[in-house]
Amino acid sequence: MKILVVDDEKLIRRSLQKAAQKKGHLVEVAEDGKIGLKIWKEFQPDLVFLDVLMPEMDGPTLLQMRPLEPAAKVILMSAFTGKYDSDKAQKMGADLFIPKPFEDINEVIQVAENLIK
């Protein structure tokens, strides 16, 4: 499975990347929405981990500009749990909302894998 991680926090990109790679997935990372959009178009991921608050272009904007074909599953992530929840995320075009911080990164990968199945 091809996974794109768009997050401005290097440690999160790195940990998601490593955890996913360990499970045998192909992972690309982007540090903001703008780069993320570019990679998204080229890489054509099956699933995207998308942070909400980022410099240059934030998660919701990227969601609006994302290529619809081929369709990718999107998991929206945010520390501002007060502002976002699954319903809101779905309205914005995401498939799932995961609040930060994660309790266990391996569970997050598991959730992502379940979403693709």
Add this chain to the structure above:
Amino acid sequence: MVVFSDSELFKSLVLDGKESSLNLSFSMELDNSELILGSQKLRSQALELGVPFVLVGADFSLEEISESSGLHQDFSILDLNQSPQNLKISLQVILEDLNRKKEEQNLRSSLIRENDLLQGQVYKKNRELQEQETKRQEKSQALRKASTILRKRIFFLKSLNRAMELSEVVSMVQDEVRKTKGLGGAVLAIPQNGEVRVLYLSGRLVLEKRIKPLPGNQNGDWRQVLANLLNRPIAPLLEFEGAKNRFLLFIEHQVPKSKLRDFILEWKLRMVGLELVLDRFQLEKDLSEAALFWEKTFDGLDEPIGIFDSEQNVVRANQLFDKELLLKVNEEIIRRGSQVFNVESYPIQMARGVAEGSKVVHLSDQSSSYQLKQHIIQTEKIAALGQLAGHIAHELNNPLTGIRSLCQVLLAEESLSESFREDVSEVENAAHRCQKTIKNLLDYSKPHTEDRHVPTDVNEVIGNTLPLLKSLIGKFKHEVNLGEALPKTLADPHMLQQVIFNLVANACQSMESNKKGKVMVSSFFENDQIQIWIQDEGPGVPKKYQQKIFEPFFTTKGEGQGTGLGLSLSLNVIRSFGGNLTLDENYEEGARFVIEMPKWESGD
């Protein structure tokens, strides 16, 4: 000079032959003296007239001459047997002598007259002097009498002035009246509050009776009234009226009024003094009533108030101003337990508008407004903290999530050495703790919305919470008493659970020092409030911390063991439900936290 003679010879000699007759009187000028010759007949006339005369004749004996001359010792004998010349000279000598005597006589007479006149004047003067002396003595006697009366009056009025009570006045008046003979009992009648107070002496005892006012003030009426009142016959009465007609003095008497004139005059004067004394009593009474009124007002104030002199001594303080407060009167704010007083002091303005250094100190009870203020401060603190926490939490959460996640990735690495694994595990734990702190902060700052408030059964929440604490609570004896059929309360069950979790966890932690102690959780409905008690038998909260434990960031736990947000957060949560969280200060076996929640009415 009258010469009486029956001798012709004498005629011829003396008269130089001038015609003469014994029966006729004649005169001749002889050195200004009148010489009258006369007969026996004329002699008696001359005697009657008191005119000096001379008897000339041979027939007259010496006795006869001495007798009839009127000049008993003072006569001369003329010797007729001498020459006419000598006779004339002798006669002239006699006449001169007579004249001289006559002049002397005249002089004496005039002296005597003058003397008599002077004596008369002296006598008159003496009479006048005597009269003046008598008058003076009378006057001085009158003065002495008047001064005695005055002295007595002054003495009486002075003693009256020292009187402290009406009964003393009555005794004094009675004693004074008795000094005058024929006078009897004295009775004082004072109209007061629609009645008349009648005071009189019975033996040495002053009695007082109250009667209805008489329609008129006639003496006869009073005699009758007093007779009834004193139960004895009453003699005729002298009646004295106070100048302002506010009281009457009656004096019994047995003498005609005319004989009492001085007494009546004197007592009319004394009435002025009596009136002054009665006025003083009235004034004292008014004053003491005013003082009492003021005192009651002062003591009735429901906040401490006192008057202090310039030396800071208490002049007066009401009962609420107790010793403890008096000691702290120089502070600006006095705190005692849950009471807070603002010390407000005002200088006392004397009549002239000059402050004499005295002041009124009023302790205004600020307890409720102080608590409100504290609450507002805390709410503001929380709001500021919330903003800050929001920013920090976001900034920290991302890297922390990364650190923790990366640790988790590393820990999944099978090839990791045991030592590395432990290190990574520590890092992961630390990151986890950081996250928890941040989560606390976020919860703390999250505005509490009532959207999530639902009718909640607190017993159910307690029941859901305790299993989560199994590992902790299981170490101690514990008791759970849940009241039956508790009404529901409007709350966010999840938040309430957090609060209960927090409190029970705290209770368990406090028992580290007393492992045999018991943790107790109970719920019941009392005073129209749903109550949850969470108590332990740990060391309890020291008195000095009791006011502070609900403040944010206050903690007694060691570094890294607590954020100090638990209780303040819990209080905020319970308050958002309209309830309250308190520490029971009277519980001494450990700590007892009391949650009170309003019951939910289905209309809410």
